[in-house]
Amino acid sequence: MPTEPLSQKEIEDRLRELPGWSQEGDRIARTYRLGSHFAATAMVVHIAQIQEELNHHSDLSLGYDTVSLTVLSHDVNALTDRDFSLARRVADIAPGHGAQ
Template sequence: MPNEPLSQKEIEDRLRELPGWSVADGRLTRAYRLGSHFAATALVVHIAQIQEELNHHSDLTLGYDSVGFAVHSHDADALTERDFALAQRVADIAPGHGAS
């Protein structure tokens, strides 16, 4: 997958496909609420597994019943298709963990 910076329009188009996601400080972000600390931890582990598979890693913040996610491509110093591919995978699995 090419790691070229996305234009502002491309970013806006992709954000429309990811409800609940936003861009803050140049990073693609999302916060999830879960039913318990165990559920939040399980989501973090599942995200870590996906990140290893994609060889693309985000910053994750584990709270008592929450998970914060922030990513951008360091080598491009911008948002790229890789960031949105990772975000889509996270968005696909989060509901299975009870995340909202």
């Protein structure tokens, strides 16, 4: 995928397609709440598998019943299509883990 930084308008347009995700400075972020620590851990493992597949890795935090992601393309220090591809994949698997 291209690594050109997205414009602010492109970022805003893409965020409209990802409910619950928001821009935090130069990154996009989302926290998911799950039903238990076990469910949150299972979701982290699933996200790690996606990140390996895409070769694009977020900052990922596991709480008792939460999973938080912060995404940025570190190679260009900006948001790119890769960040939104990762966010979309995570958003797609979240309901299967019972995440809200």
